[in-house]
Amino acid sequence: MNIGKASLATGVSAKMIRYYESVGLIRPSERTESNYRDFSERDLNDLRFIRRARSLGFSVEEISRLLSLWRDRNRPSREVKAMAEKHVADLDARIKEMQAMADALRDLSRCCAGDDRPDCPILSDLAGSPAAASQGVTP
């Protein structure tokens, strides 16, 4: 199966497949006489695995580890679980950061008239105006 079919069959773009090969995430596939890549069913399964793992936000490096655990029949599930939990923690941290940004901006937005006038608490905040806009107790 050439790279185009493999791409269709797995949802991983041809570009990505070549990239994954180049960084050692997948083993180089077989080649035909004319030097076309030739993917086996097993290769396709690896690609599907990678695609799913990417969709869960794992980095290529993490997936590399996950792939070897997958291939190791004697892996302790402990290791996999630890990776998953670490990744969840990373995600949660990033989510929290972004939540803080969004919340701060929502606050500022709420206080901005959003009309033709130039007065704008959002810009005031960015400019470091001490009189920022958080409807809270301003003593």
Next chain:
Amino acid sequence: MNIGKASLATGVSAKMIRYYESVGLIRPSERTESNYRDFSERDLNDLRFIRRARSLGFSVEEISRLLSLWRDRNRPSREVKAMAEKHVADLDARIKEMQAMADALRDLSRCCAGDDRPDCPILSDLAGSPAAASQGVTP
């Protein structure tokens, strides 16, 4: 004020200041006779503005627009508010994606024994096992 002091005064690294200049986010500062950058108070205010905007997740391109709005005394606050709302929407979308990832992984993790045994619903899921692990109604 040279770039080191400016960096200390604004919390923007010297590298970043040069970068912002190179991409046209800030105007090139004055230079001393010996070609050192020489920042004015106004430059520092711009840098602080940028720092705050970056901390709210705005891209350099968006900040470029925000800076011109800030400098324009006749800006309609409508434009600023629109940018803020768009950015909040972007953040929310990304947060939602990451939440979905984290939730899915938490589900899988919960079902993984995490011990010495090799059986692992996380790997099964990545491998596309139809018998995935979502404690739900499996008919």
Next chain:
DNA sequence: CTAAACCTTCCCGTCATGGGAAGGTCAATG
């Protein structure tokens, strides 16, 4: 005067991905 601590520019690496050029191969159609 010298050495440390600055500054300058320039180039490379990150991470996962897309774009595109130049050139070889395969399949279907005239």
Next chain:
DNA sequence: CATTGACCTTCCCATGACGGGAAGGTTTAG
């Protein structure tokens, strides 16, 4: 059988927002 279009190959470049570090000039403290 030849052509054409749709593939494939490798190689290089770009993204965004930085950081690292080299080579060389400047300032400042001792």
